[in-house]
Amino acid sequence: MDWQIGPALTVGVLVLGYLLGSIPFGLLLTRAAGLGDIRAIGSGNIGATNVLRTGNRWLAAATLICDALKGTAAVLIADRWGTDAALVAGLGAFLGHIFPIWLGFRGGKGVATFLGILIGISWPIAVVFAAIWLAVAGITRYSSLAALIASLATPLVMLALGDWRRSALFGLLTVLIWYKHSANISRLLAGKESRIGQKG
Secondary structure, X not given: OOOOOOHHHHHHHHHHHHXXXXXXXXXXXXXXXXXXXXXXXXXXXXXXXXXXXXXXXXXHHHHHHHHXXXXXXXXXXHHHHOHHHXXXXXXXXXXXXXXXXXXXXXXXXXHHHHXXXXXHHOHHHHHHHHHHHHHHHHHHOOHXXXXXXXXXXXXXXXXXXXXXXXXXXXXXXXXXXXXXXXXXXXXXXXXXXXXXXXXX
C-alpha cells in the first residue's frame, strides 16, 4: 500500500498532533489544585502515576483521561484525511507528550497517550492493552511493568492480525516507551521500583 498523503499534509497533521500531545495536563491540573509542581515529588514525572503519589486519586484519574484523550483527539481529527494522516497525527501526539517544547522537552512516559492513540486507531486492541495492563498491575502492583508488557503486546497483536502499518507505528511507540522507562527497568531489576499508590 502506497503512502496516501502528501508531504504538506504529513507535516500539518504531525504538528497538529504534537501540539495536542504537548499539553501537560498532569502539571496543569496539580497546579490548579494547589499542589504545586508535580515535577518536584516522587519520580518527577508529569503523568498520572506520579500524580497519584499526591494522594489525590481523582486528580490522577483526570490526568490519565486527559492524557489519553489528547491522543484520541489527534487521531480522530486527522482521520478525516485518511488512515495515514491519523497514524502520523498519533505519532505527533505521542512525541508531543514525551518531548513537550513547553517543558524543555522533558515530558511524560507516554502510556496514557499511547492508549488514547490506540483507542482512536483500533479500540478493540485498546481493550486488549487495557486488559493486559490491569492484569499485570493487579498482580504485581507495578505500573511500569504493566505498561512495558502491555505496550510490547500491542504491536505483536497487530502484526499477528496482518496489520503491519499500524504495527509499525506502535512498534516505534513501544520502543520510545521502553526508552522512557529505562530507569524503571533498572529499579525493577534491582527490586527497588515503587508500587502503585506508594508515595515518594
